[in-house]
Amino acid sequence: xxxxxxxxxxxxGRNGTLYIGMTSDLVKRTYQHKTKPIxxxxxxxxxxxxxxxxxHQTALAAISREKQLKRWNRQWKIKLIEKxxxxxxxxxxxxxx
Numbered sequence: 001x002x003x004x005x006x007x008x009x010x011x012x013g014r015n016g017t018l019y020i021g022m023t024s025d026l027v028k029r030t031y032q033h034k035t036k037p038i039x040x041x042x043x044x045x046x047x048x049x050x051x052x053x054x055x056h057q058t059a060l061a062a063i064s065r066e067k068q069l070k071r072w073n074r075q076w077k078i079k080l081i082e083k084x085x086x087x088x089x090x091x092x093x094x095x096x097x
Contacts, residue, residue, distance in 0.1 A: 005062035007069065009052040009081060014088040017045040018077060022066040026053060027096050034092065049090040052081045 006026040010019040010033050023029035034048045056062040069077065085091065 002057065005056045005059050007054045007056065007062055007065050008050060009069075009077065010047045011049050011051045011081075011088065012046045013049065015078065017047055018074075019045075019047045020066060020069050020077075022062045024059070026050075027092075030092050030095065049088070050092045050095070051085050051088050051090070053091065053095070 003024060005022065005024050006029075007020070007022055008026060008030070010021070010030070011017065019033075021029065030050045033050075036048070054065065056065060069080075072080075081088065
C-alpha cells in the first residue's frame with residue numbers, strides 16, 4: 001500500500017482558533033493534539049478537535065497544499081471546513097474507528 005500524507009485543520013470549537021498541519025499518520029497526530037504532550041500553539045489555545053482533512057499521495061503535494069492553506073484568509077478556511085464538516089464535528093472518532 002502506498003504511503004499517504006494528510007493536511008489537517010484542528011480547532012478549539014466552531015469558528016474558533018485554527019491550526020493547520022501536515023502528517024503521514026493522521027490518527028497518531030490527532031491523538032497527540034488531544035493529549036497535548038508537546039508544548040506549542042495547539043496546547044496554548046486548547047486546540048483538540050479535528051475538523052477537516054485531505055489526503056495526498058506525496059509529501060511534496062501535502063506540503064504545498066499546507067503552505068497554500070496557511071496563506072488563505074480566515075473566511076476561506078471556514079468555508080473549506082464547512083463544505084466537508086458543516087457542524088464542526090470532531091472527526092477523530094471517524095478516522096480512528
